[in-house]
Amino acid sequence: MTSSPDPVGTSAGVGPAHPLDPLTAGEIRQTAAILRRERGVGPGWRFASIELREPDKNVLPALEAGELTRREAVAVCWDRADGRAYRAVLSLTGDAVTAWQHLPGQHPNLTVDEWHECDEMLRAHPALADALARRGITDLSLVLTDVWAYGAALVPERYRGLRIGWSDVWYRESEQGNPYAHHVSGLHPVVDLNRMALLEIEDSLDDDAPHDQPDVRGEYLPGLTGLPPREVKPLQVVQPDGPGFTLDSRLLCWQDWQLRLGFNHREGLVLHQVGFRDAGRLRPVAHRLSFAEMFVPYRDPTPDHYRRTAFDIGEWGLGFMTTSLELGCDCLGEITYLDAVVHDSHGEPRTIPHAICIHEEDGGVLWKHVDDAAGPEVRRARRLVVSFHVTVANYEYLVYWRFYQDGNIECEVRATGIMVTSLFPNGRGRPRYGTLVDERTYAPFHQHFIVARLDLDVDGPDNTVYATESLTPGPGEDDPYGLGLVLRDTPLRTEAEGKQDYDWSAQRGWKVVNDNVRNELGTPVGYKLVPSGAFPPLLHRSSPAFRRAEVIGHTLWVTPYRQDERWPCGDFPNLSERDTGLPAWTARNRSIENTDVVLWYVFGIHHITRPEDWPVMPVDIVSFWLKPFGFFARNPALDVPPSHG
């Protein structure tokens, strides 16, 4: 190890215990300090991201064994003066920059600081005050602006190359009123985020925007809705002997499961080294599980919404947007929390207390049979839940990874929060691209596409993905009644074959199989990705929105593992023109057979907005499952103890 004043950034108190542990506050400070010292990253710059450079799979064992000491960070920063962005790789052990790469034409992710600074700048701007005054809105303290990113194809020619954003304007009826209940429709500031300056205000008040605000029922706080809360009896979750899991630093063990909890600014929660202990041996299931992108195109071409294409992961970051969880509200029972550390755009660490929630839940009935002789036999399920919550402006995403005693992994996302709405003028019908939710107020249709990055390692890294389909050969000599149902397993050998679509008619699913390992029945071990929550893009291939997120064109993509292939819509979707992630990587059509495969599963919510989603949206729930298929070749839930009535 090279000498260093603060080799692992322990100034925050606790150094990392494992090579996959996220950067500590001290390491974040150290990264920023090195870049200031060696690369002249000064006050006029911003840090878009600072994160652990995760060790590659092939060096991880040596690092874990302590045979090698290496701690690296990767940071993206840019100079606001000229907009030039750089990616730096740093050795924290060596206290030095090891790589410094200019990223021509790239615009790094938006930062929380820019969001706040932009809101302050706009609310203090006389031009916005004038535009609001024309609409009778004079109390600027009740006004909220909300900057969004552009896609390159939609940026006006005169602003090309700028770090440009466009904003909505909202106002609350009162200090605690719903911030997103009153859209100031037809009013959109366009801003240069590097100069933090207003470029122009688009104002269509005299053309087609409403002059008056309708009387909407937009409040949700009990004191403002006027609704008496309905009565619910207390419900307590009690675990007198404590929870059934152990958390040793970031190593989580529960029943037969074992995994490691990671976190970064972009993906939020990351699950590493997920394994199942089977007959005394830890069998790998997944090397790494996370969400790599979320694309939310609004499907309303009217002036208030045509630019609304959020990349909540690539543009903003689930980690940056993670919010603290509260016992009894967000999570019920015997809870263990983990804090997370992210950073601001100056490179200062910021701790998110209670960012990750770990708890054990009753999972309903796991299996049951009632027999005349033996009587009823019922086993209740327990599940381990690891979750985190994200607030991206008006929306909340609640992410739950659940582990079951029968080897199942369930990934559930709940979307809630407040929908985007806008107004239409009196005497004009609602635009056909949304649902009427209140007086002259409609909520545009939109979609939430989530891309889960599933680096499965089923009993080892060398796996093959099979499309598995149900077929009906029809009547024949051996099946005169046309009853037969057979299965067709098709190995996906190349990245072209790995582009897979959901097929209801064949009940298509995908098995990740290790053909090199057999179970006790003599069949290869596998895990099945059971597709649900999948839907087609319903977006024209020529649309600029589709071109930025071609990943949504398929339900599943399969690639060979590469350490640097992480972002399916490209490293920097902010102001992007094309999807430079999965479509570019897979154009090489590499082999994906019997190798270390990564699955990219596209699922989410096709949000046809409802009146009942207003003014707050009760959770919309989607999930997909990873289920053992021949992984055990016997029932791993047989020994779950009987519960007592």
Ligand SMILES: [Cu+2]
């Ligand atoms: Cu939605």
